Amino acid sequence: MSEAPVLTPSQFIDITNQTMEAAFPSAMIVGEVASFKTSQGKWVFFDLKDESASVSCFLPIWNLRMPLEDGMKVVVVGVPKLTKWGRFSVTVSAVKPVGEGSLKKAYEMLKKKLTAEGLFDASKKRPLPENLARLGVISSTGAAGYADFIKILNARWGGIRVSVAHTQVQGMDAPDQIIRALNYFNERGEVEVIAILRGGGSADDLSAFNDEKLVRAIAASKIPVITGVGHEVDESLADLAADVRASTPSNAAEMLTKGREFERRKIQTAVNGIGRDLLSRVATMHEMNVAKMRKVSQGLTAKYIEPMEREVQSKVFQISQSLINKYIEPMERKVNEMVRGVTEKTQNGYERGLLDVRQKIKMLEMLNPEKVLKQGYAILSGKISPGNAIKITTFTHEVAAEVKEVRNRQ
Amino acid sequence: MTETKQNLNDKITELDNQVEWFYSDEFQLDKAVEKYKSALSLAKEIEKDLSELKNEIEVLTEDFSK
Numbered sequence: 289m290s291e292a293p294v295l296t297p298s299q300f301i302d303i304t305n306q307t308m309e310a311a312f313p314s315a316m317i318v319g320e321v322a323s324f325k326t327s328q329g330k331w332v333f334f335d336l337k338d339e340s341a342s343v344s345c346f347l348p349i350w351n352l353r354m355p356l357e358d359g360m361k362v363v364v365v366g367v368p369k370l371t372k373w374g375r376f377s378v379t380v381s382a383v384k385p386v387g388e389g390s391l392k393k394a395y396e397m398l399k400k401k402l403t404a405e406g407l408f409d410a411s412k413k414r415p416l417p418e419n420l421a422r423l424g425v426i427s428s429t430g431a432a433g434y435a436d437f438i439k440i441l442n443a444r445w446g447g448i449r450v451s452v453a454h455t456q457v458q459g460m461d462a463p464d465q466i467i468r469a470l471n472y473f474n475e476r477g478e479v480e481v482i483a484i485l486r487g488g489g490s491a492d493d494l495s496a497f498n499d500e501k502l503v504r505a506i507a508a509s510k511i512p513v514i515t516g517v518g519h520e521v522d523e524s525l526a527d528l529a530a531d532v533r534a535s536t537p538s539n540a541a542e543m544l545t546k547g548r549e550f551e552r553r554k555i556q557t558a559v560n561g562i563g564r565d566l567l568s569r570v571a572t573m574h575e576m577n578v579a580k581m582r583k584v585s586q587g588l589t590a591k592y593i594e595p596m597e598r599e600v601q602s603k604v605f606q607i608s609q610s611l612i613n614k615y616i617e618p619m620e621r622k623v624n625e626m627v628r629g630v631t632e633k634t635q636n637g638y639e640r641g642l643l644d645v646r647q648k649i650k651m652l653e654m655l656n657p658e659k660v661l662k663q664g665y666a667i668l669s670g671k672i673s674p675g676n677a678i679k680i681t682t683f684t685h686e687v688a689a690e691v692k693e694v695r696n697r698q
Numbered sequence: 699m700t701e702t703k704q705n706l707n708d709k710i711t712e713l714d715n716q717v718e719w720f721y722s723d724e725f726q727l728d729k730a731v732e733k734y735k736s737a738l739s740l741a742k743e744i745e746k747d748l749s750e751l752k753n754e755i756e757v758l759t760e761d762f763s764k
Contacts, residue, residue, distance in 0.1 A: 419707045429757055438755060446751025447706055455762045468762040548748045555713065559741045562720040566730050573727055 301370045308368045317343065317378065318363045318386060321356050332356075336364060336378070347380035353463060353499045355397035356383065360390040365460060382460045384495060391491050395498050399525060402500075407507045408528040414512040416532055417480045420445075420544055424479035424511070425452045426469040433487025433537035437516065440541035445548060451479060456496075457486040463499035470505050470513075481512050481544065484526065485537040488519045497524035506530055516540030658683070706747045713740050 295303065319336035326332050332352050335342045345364055356362065366380040385394040402408060427434040429452060453469035456462040466484060473482050497517050506513050507529040515527045516534035527533040534540035653659065657667065661683035670678030672691055680687040716737040719725060
């Protein structure tokens, strides 16, 4: 039996650490967080415990990818170490919440923090290019979500050069791999859009997309990012940080492409539209030409015809006036004179005749027997000889009488 | 493939320009029939390209796990 080596405390600690590292190159421990605290803004300390035991954990703050607090259930990946003060702890390289409650809690805490920083501001969102020619895809090439994406992409559009970065899309290594792929595309600057894709899964499967470093890397990407992660109901912080969020990988393919059918219909509509428009324009131009001709004709009429017409009318008037003055008026005067002469003569004769007639009427009136009778005279009718019957007429009576005697008056 | 896509985008842009001409101040009736025929022919070419075009998919050889 060999003697135990004599070691200094430092040597003992070093050997112990080497031994533990050989036994546990990377231990994965699940437990509940207790006594969580940060120090100097650089270090994180907490205990990981179960019902009967507890182990101290330590990690640099930049390795803390999701917020933690006491009571959360987490899984840590780390190396057991004996510190130089002889205290045992696990140096954590990765930690993430597990279980629905803890994941939700961590999600809400990180969302609140990043929202306050303005990481998800709508004003930072960039649109997708209209005619996509170069696309970067970050996904697991074996995943169903990736296959769906490629299928829809090929069905909808062609001619896109797609560069695919194969990464894990779940598990503790996934965020770092996705970040490396993001950096790869950003450093080269060859693609116009980066699509981060993953099909549906449990909250734990999708928790990689709530990793703080990944969310920040997406928000900082110089190239616009579209995410198609999980299903419609799954909202990750990566979705919130991306420029465009698709509900699924298939939906991402739809959003990135216009669609052959859409483009065909658009082209047909445009060409049919100009055909119809052409006919309409011909009709309109015809109407316009007719209107122009009408206007020109109206202009010509106003400019030449109407003045000419007025001049002709004026000349005709002048000529007729001069004819009237020269011939008609003298003739009219002559005729008037003649008429007046005739009228005067006629009138004089008429007046004389009228006087004559009136005198004759007066004479006749005086000879009227009735007038004589009225003056008291009587008319004898019958043969005036003795014994004959005669009729005596007065103004008022007729008398039958007999002649008794006839004597001469002279 | 990308060159073809570029050509397709160029053709679509060209068609858009040709269609736009009909609604612009540059429109001239005596040139319209010729332009219409040209647009129709280009539209048919684009439809053909749309049916035939395929995407080029390349899986990068880079290892992102390290």
